[in-house]
Amino acid sequence: MAPIKPSTHLANVRYDIRGALTRRARDLEAEGRPIIKLNIGNPARYGFDTPAHLREAIAAHLGDSEGYGHEQGLEEARAAIAEQQRARGARGVEVERIFIGNGVSELIDISLRALLQTGDEVLLPSPDYPLWSAATILNGGTPRYYRCLPENGHLPDPAEIEALVTPRTRALVLINPNNPTGAVYPRELLEQLVAIAARHRLLLLCDEIYDEILYDDAVFQPLAEVAGEVPCVSFGGLSKVHRACGYRIGWMSLSGDPARTAEYRDALQLLAALRLCANATAQWAVLPALQSAPTIHALTAPGGRLHEARRAVIEGVAASDYLQLVAPEGALYAFPAVRADRLPVFDDSDFALRLLERESVLMVPGTSFNVPSSRQFRLTLLPPPHDLREVFVRIERALAQMAAEQPAPRMAVAG
Numbered sequence: 001m002a003p004i005k006p007s008t009h010l011a012n013v014r015y016d017i018r019g020a021l022t023r024r025a026r027d028l029e030a031e032g033r034p035i036i037k038l039n040i041g042n043p044a045r046y047g048f049d050t051p052a053h054l055r056e057a058i059a060a061h062l063g064d065s066e067g068y069g070h071e072q073g074l075e076e077a078r079a080a081i082a083e084q085q086r087a088r089g090a091r092g093v094e095v096e097r098i099f100i101g102n103g104v105s106e107l108i109d110i111s112l113r114a115l116l117q118t119g120d121e122v123l124l125p126s127p128d129y130p131l132w133s134a135a136t137i138l139n140g141g142t143p144r145y146y147r148c149l150p151e152n153g154h155l156p157d158p159a160e161i162e163a164l165v166t167p168r169t170r171a172l173v174l175i176n177p178n179n180p181t182g183a184v185y186p187r188e189l190l191e192q193l194v195a196i197a198a199r200h201r202l203l204l205l206c207d208e209i210y211d212e213i214l215y216d217d218a219v220f221q222p223l224a225e226v227a228g229e230v231p232c233v234s235f236g237g238l239s240k241v242h243r244a245c246g247y248r249i250g251w252m253s254l255s256g257d258p259a260r261t262a263e264y265r266d267a268l269q270l271l272a273a274l275r276l277c278a279n280a281t282a283q284w285a286v287l288p289a290l291q292s293a294p295t296i297h298a299l300t301a302p303g304g305r306l307h308e309a310r311r312a313v314i315e316g317v318a319a320s321d322y323l324q325l326v327a328p329e330g331a332l333y334a335f336p337a338v339r340a341d342r343l344p345v346f347d348d349s350d351f352a353l354r355l356l357e358r359e360s361v362l363m364v365p366g367t368s369f370n371v372p373s374s375r376q377f378r379l380t381l382l383p384p385p386h387d388l389r390e391v392f393v394r395i396e397r398a399l400a401q402m403a404a405e406q407p408a409p410r411m412a413v414a415g
Contacts, residue, residue: 013134021352025362035356036391038363038379041179041332043243046382050244051295054285065281071273073100073251077286081251084290085234089225090255097254097261099268100278100286104209104235104250109135111205111233111252114267115170116141123164123172125156127335127369127376129179129207144169145370150326150337154181158192165196171203172196174223177210180369180378181335182328184218190226197230203264204232209250210331212241212294215310218329224255231256231264238282240332241296242289247282305384310334312385316392322399328381335366337376343403348374351402359394 018040025035037045044050072078078098085093101107108131112122118140124132126145133143146161148154161172172193176185197204206223214220224232237250254265299306310327313334317325322343325336338346348365355361366374379391 036361041380048243053288057284057288061284069277069280074283077283080287080290085253088222092258093255100251102278103248104237107252110271112139121169127371154183162196165200173205175207177330180333182331184329187221194227207235212296214330229257231261249282308385309381312388332381355398
């Protein structure tokens with residue numbers, strides 16, 4: 001019998017963070033080999049707990065969670081999100097312009113599905129979080145990538161972004177603080193990007209899931225406050241700052257001129273209704289999460305576990321003969337690069353497989369984040385600092401072996 005063929009819509013969709021390397025790692029674990037996993041930003045898997053007051057709020061409302069809820073989310077939770085957004089300077093934010101979903105991942109898909117016609121273009125960062133590319137493609141859109149180069153601190157060039165705009169461009173996507181690079185966007189840059197969106201009537205989509213995860217003197221600037229009346233969708237949630245990935249609670253806030261976004265808001269509500277509602281039980285954690293002081297700051301401050309893990313990565317790169325790094329200012333990741341002058345021939349996917357097979361370390365190659373010809377790889381800052389120090393011993397050993405295998409450069413012959 002003929003095999004069942006998958007949809008052709010998946011031809012250009014990738015999610016290597018949970019792809020072939022991860023499956024191989026599981027096989028190796030099944031054989032009894034311990035693997036140091038650096039591929040996913042999943043705090044619970046590294047010993048981080050969800051704050052107790054969030055758990056208690058859920059337990060207290062189990063009896064209120066047994067039926068379908070409002071398609072946009074629990075009203076008390078949406079009111080808390082709207083209050084947070086207004087406190088951050090967002091304009092035009094009301095409860096009916098807040099949507100709660102089963103994680104930000106679901107809401108990214110809904111936001112693009114409500115917006116795109118087949119062939120419409122979305123401006124995406126390179127590197128990006130690959131779900132943004134996948135959701136664009138699966139909803140009939142075309143990704144157009146703007147570069148966030150390490151020599152520019154992984155920040156985008158506004159002139160390059162504007163040069164990519166065509167009559168089919170519908171949206172500009174920002175990820176701030178950035179995954180995978182850890183870059184935090186300064187206000188002056190955001191002002192330039194808002195001006196581009198205003199000139200070309202683009203919808204701003206800003207993934208701010210790491211908004212409170214900052215290191216040293218980094219400052220998070222919410223995009224909605226800068227955008228003002230320019231239509232903007234801001235995404236947040238419980239998974240990272242509140243270490244509650246399994247709750248699957250994210251939200252999006254629609255700000256800007258309500259008259260310009262009324263039809264789009266109604267389209268979002270229709271799509272939210274088609275999937276009935278988000279996880280009813282976990283929504284009770286939103287109100288206490290937003291109305292209490294964030295617990296993440298003890299982890300990101302000097303001496304905190306995330307701060308010290310970041311320090312271990314920075315020091316590991318500094319001690320390497322082969323690596324360089326733009327130190328992450330926020331989020332849960334670092335994005336080191338292999339120096340071309342020390343290892344001229346380098347394939348990031350081959351290196352990732354070698355590191356897994358020979359050194360029992362799982363990380364994600366840079367090309368997984370839609371970076372062409374990448375010399376980079378992403379690792380999470382969630383493991384204990386001593387594990388990260390051991391990881392860099394193994395990375396250095398693997399890179400030294402690769403360098404020894406490469407032919408020596410030819411010397412010019414006098415003649």
